[in-house]
Amino acid sequence: MNQKIFYNDRRARIHCMICRMILFILFIFTTSVFNMAQEIDILLKGGHLIDPKNKIDAPADIAISKGRIFKVAPSISPENARKTVDVKGYYVTPGLIDIHTHVFVGPGEGFANGFSSVSPDDFTFKAGITTVVDAGTSGWRNFPVFKKQVIDRSQTRVLSFLNIAGSGMTGFPSEEDINDMDARMTSLVAGQFPDIIVGVKIGHYRGSDWTPFDRAVEAAKIAGVPLLVECHLPLLPLEGILERMKPGDIYTHSFCVASDRTCLLDEQAKIRPCVAEAKKKGVRFDVGHGGGMFHFNVAIPAFRNGLLPDSFGSDLHRSSMNSGMKNMLDIMSKYLNIGMTFEDIIFRATWNSALSVGREDLGQLSEGSVADIAVFSLRKGSFGFVDAGGNRLDGDRRIEAELTIRGGRIVWDQNGISARSWIENQIINF
């Protein structure tokens, strides 16, 4: 009797094992068939891929499916692709991230919900940018308006630094009201929108009291996000500012001479010791070009002395957009002609910028990640680049955005490389 049970048990076990093996083989088979049959929505073929996060700097194809990066390989067959775009002769990179913009556009005066801000989609895709970070144009009080009015309605991914001033950039004197700088409320709202709010900003304060700065530091600490220092703080010494900043915090408007701050370089164009110390500590330095905050006579000696921007924030707003700045690509082209390598520029404009705002899901081309991609041409010729003081740098290369893909969709195509020729479609269908 016992022997029979044992026998039956053994048979059942063998039977079960065979079932499992069949199921496993079936699983492998169906998965591979599914993978082969999976439609590629867009295949970018023949380009030179630069993906600093994954240490790729080589010719490679990239396939997009359902808004995500499906495959990256030296060669991918166009057989299963709905659309194949020939990007031979172009660079293919992650979509760029501009970490300093003012995009809380609205009907009012000034920046917050005002006409001094700009609409992100008007500027981003034509420059290969797929993500912008608003630099504290809103505070905790008006962030919901900003979200509803701009963030939720833009095709560009819009992230935000929340201003320590409750209503953001409303100008003097309301923006500088210490009573409306609430660390608890700022961190609370930051915590409510962790996918959008990536940091806290301190921007404008004309007093010599450290309270606004300390409250911004506190809000960032509670929320566990970096602090962005947009340094219009004329009476607060640079040394004290940098001392209060923690590793990962960001100092913007780094390469300028302006009346409301101490230049990061001394009179001999050498990096100040407190700046070198901050850099060593892990403070990040952003360009923040804007209409008046980038000068070649600071940026070039800083570059030669080893103070490089961690990111190329444009400080885009209505009065900077048509100045020497133009857009983030123009800033990147300036650095290309100053002497930075193209690969290093792409690293700082993508993966390093993503790290600055704690968004490791962005700024890279890993399989499975969102398909935010830029295709660039590197034009050679005679070009001029203008800083915020009206000084020109002559250069021989300029980076231009050919194609921009946001979430797997083509949103910019400068020369129609993804479009069919009209000659193939001459029949008029009424």
Ligand SMILES: [Zn+2]
């Ligand atoms: Zn700004």
